[in-house]
Amino acid sequence: MNLTTNYLGLQLKHPIMPGASPLTNRLACIRELEDAGASAIVLASLFEEQVRLTQTERLRLENRLSETDNTNDAFAFFEGSDAYAFGPDEYLEHIYRAKVAVDIPIIASLNARTPTTWVDFARSVQQAGADAIELNLYFLPTDPDTDGVAIEDRMLEIVTSVRQNSSLPLAVKLSPFFSSLPHFANRLAAAGVKSIVLFNRFYQPDINVRFREVAPKLELSDSSELLLRLRWLAILSGRVPVDLAVTGGAHTPNDVIKSLLAGADTVQVVSALLRYGPQHLRSLVNGLTSYLEEHRFRSLAELRGKLNLVNTANPEAYERANYVHSLLFWDR
């Protein structure tokens, strides 16, 4: 079965790839993922906090910043540079080494919150040999005076900053909370974004009642998280001129098939690989192939988007009618 997939202008052998995670921090693991059949690799992110931290440390070393300068205040809560797997220079080196180590495309991931930091770095990522950039716009609005348009404008500024400094194909990884995601997706496409990755997980902090503290918490996903993504894939697919990647809740071959039916071009997997190991990728690819053969699909293109909002016989199932129906018939 021919599973070839065009994503970000890259010709992939199939649509399934490991998403950004520490699995891609080691070259040995990157090779293992390629051996397990990965069609591309998304590297773990370089966080803006790291780049800023390094810039500040350099300025201090060069005595261009006094001890009392507080340029880094906004980043005060964040870890010191030791906590990250790579500093910015090492990240570039890692891209280069990963490219040499494997034959599949390497997608660098930048985790951004302001436009200025990326001006030089986006260029360096390209020079290091990355095939594409995935820009993670993880931003949590907490300021009551900032409206949604201002937040979207700021995200677009970051996109523009990266686009102006790198000609690499650009994917943007988003969170699900927008007043009108389709409208913002269109704005991203107009700004030159080639793919949207749906969605960041918010690792909701818990509260420890004994110590009355807010406690960070990371739990791996399960398939139930896919449902939110399926709906938005279906809404965007075929209606916004970008590729669509899903991340969040893809664990089984059926999860992959559902994502493709809803309109995903590619499927990123992290939790399942952390739980079962890189070889799990192979069972996902095999499961997809068996399904296509059993159901007599001649190509992946016949399956993709078959149940998106444009193609489904029952578009209401993705819309308000689903909400009303779910509430009325909850016990049946």
Ligand SMILES: Cc1cc2nc3c(=O)[nH]c(=O)nc-3n(C[C@H](O)[C@H](O)[C@H](O)COP(=O)(O)O)c2cc1C
């Ligand atoms: C331990 C861990 C580290 C991660 N690191 C990153 C990262 O560096 N950058 C990023 O964009 N996403 C990161 N993610 C999020 C994943 O790429 C993915 O979007 C998320 O886990 C949802 O997919 P899943 O349900 O397959 O796990 C990380 C996830 C985990 C569990």
